[in-house]
Amino acid sequence: MGPVTMTKIIRDLCAIPNMQHLFPENSLEPIKCGNISILPDVYLLPYPWWEFKKIYEPGKWQEFIAQFKNKSYSIHAYENKSKHLKIKQGSDSVYEGAARNFCPITHPLLV
Incomplete structure (x- = not known):
């Protein structure tokens, strides 16, 4: 499963319309969605x-x-x-x- 598929699944599952601006600048805090943790790019x-x-x-x-x-x-x-x-x-x-x-x-x- 590549990044495009994973991104689509996370977007759909967590109802996130745009993952591009998901984290505030320089944020290191994961975002929780059920039992999934979405980590900042870094x-x-x-x-x-x-x-x-x-x-x-x-x-x-x-x-x-x-x-x-x-x-x-x-x-x-x-x-x-x-x-x-x-x-x-x-x-x-x-x-x-x-x-x-x-x-x-x-x-x-x-x-």
């Missing part, structure tokens, strides 16, 4: 798609942690835009830092 997409290269910039892991610690629970890699980019061990990019800290089995497989 929880799953800390960077908008047009800033996807930030995930791959060397030396950005500590900056990411300082900005998004306890605010973001995933990193979307925008594969259709980034498939040509390499993630290098030791680069301390956001992607490499996340792999090093949360994916100890696959981290050694990075180039």
Whole structure:
């Protein structure tokens, strides 16, 4: 199930006509709808798609942690835009830092 389908289901189930302006600016509070919690974008997409290269910039892991610690629970890699980019061990990019800290089995497989 992709994001379009999920959005449609949530809109219909929770009677939300427009999800684009659902959260006040800089809000981190989830919205409850029955047993569903709708999270602000930053929880799953800390960077908008047009800033996807930030995930791959060397030396950005500590900056990411300082900005998004306890605010973001995933990193979307925008594969259709980034498939040509390499993630290098030791680069301390956001992607490499996340792999090093949360994916100890696959981290050694990075180039």
